[in-house]
Amino acid sequence: PALSAPAVRGMTVEGVTEYRLANGLTVLLGPDASKPTMSINLVYRVGSRHEGPGEAGMAHLLEHMLFKGTEKTPDPKQEFARRGMRWNGTTSYDRTNYYAQFSASETDRDWMLGWLADTMTQVRITADRLDGERPVVRNEMQSSENRPQRVLYQQLMGAAYEFHPYGRAVIGNESDLNSVQPAQLQSFYHRYYRPDNAVLIVTGQFETAPTLAAVERAFGAIERPKAPVAEPYTLDRGQQGEREIRLRRSGGIPLLAVGYHMMPGATREAVALSALTVMLTRQPDGPLYEALVKSGLAVSVYGYPIALHDPGLLQFGATLADESKRDDAWARLQQLLEGELPLTEESLDRTRKDFANSRRQIVESA
Secondary structure, three states, X not given: OOOOOOOEEEEEEOOEEEEEOOOOOEEEEEEOOOOOEEEEEEEEOOOHHHOOOOOOOHHHHHHHHHOOOOOOOOOXXXXXXXXXXXXXXXXXXXXXXXXXXXXXXXXXXXXXXHHHHHHHHOOOOOHHHHHHHHHHHHHHHHHHHOOHHHHHHHHHHHHHOOOOHHHOOOOOOHHHHHHOOHHHHHHHHHHHOOHHHEEEEEEEOOOHHHHHHHHHHHHOOOOOOOXXXXXXXXXXXXOOOOOOOOOOOOOOOOEEEEEEEOOOOOOHHHHHHHHHXXXXXXXXXXXXXXXXXXXXXXXXXXXXXXXXXXXXXXXXEEEEOOHHHHHHHHXXXXXXXXXXXXXXXXXXXXXXXXXXXXXXXXXXXX
């Protein structure tokens, strides 16, 4: 069936133009004739934030299930390999995405668009398929538990949030993984995998008009559900005082991390915090690097904002030289972060250049 109306063009920012299909699908096209490749990325606005009681890890588990095949494409992984595509899917707090990069080709473009459109509505979750994927996810859980910095990160997130799903691990927990039934996962799929809850991004070497037409052919016949997308609304109240966790495990290296609540990631202030973390932790002149690494209290430092749909967490941390330096390192870290920050205009200018160079490298490597 044809679209009831042609795609509506929106704004263009830095060579990327937005279009909106009649069924609500957002399409971002960024043609670049200098690239020999094309990348297609479909992002759904669903992640662990959308999971309710008994659903921990469901968004991530569903990501795995999409690669189990549909009636039209029983073995998508084999199709990716046959076409020489670099592909994957990832799940986070607010989104799940599926992407592939390949040598620019209208034939492969059309196949990839068709596969993504097929998986938006035609995934069937059976007991056999689900049972076959549980051990795979369980192995990922166990792998995360063997990474000390990842364990500390999750403990910090758990302490920062009382009610909000951000406090849970995106990958979920083993009891929910073992107990979830096909009908529950199928319901979650139908709830969020829909055109008006997705953004399709195409970049690389292609012509805009035929590519937009290919998108319309692949996705245009998918109906937009009448009910609005279910949006979670739980937020935490303001934190009442400091929270501290000491996690002791055998072996490993001593780590220290601290988190501060921050605004949602789409705000201008969140951009300022991104610059701030770079200024504070940069080697060799960042204040945290100088105070902790150059003094011998730590062997490395880091900092980054967890910029999310809802209020996130600004994190800083260090790998300590040894356990005996923990208290001194924490006192110095707290003094710097909660006191008068030693920031200069020169450092800000250097940070702006760092961001520009990083962006250029990302664009050139895409």
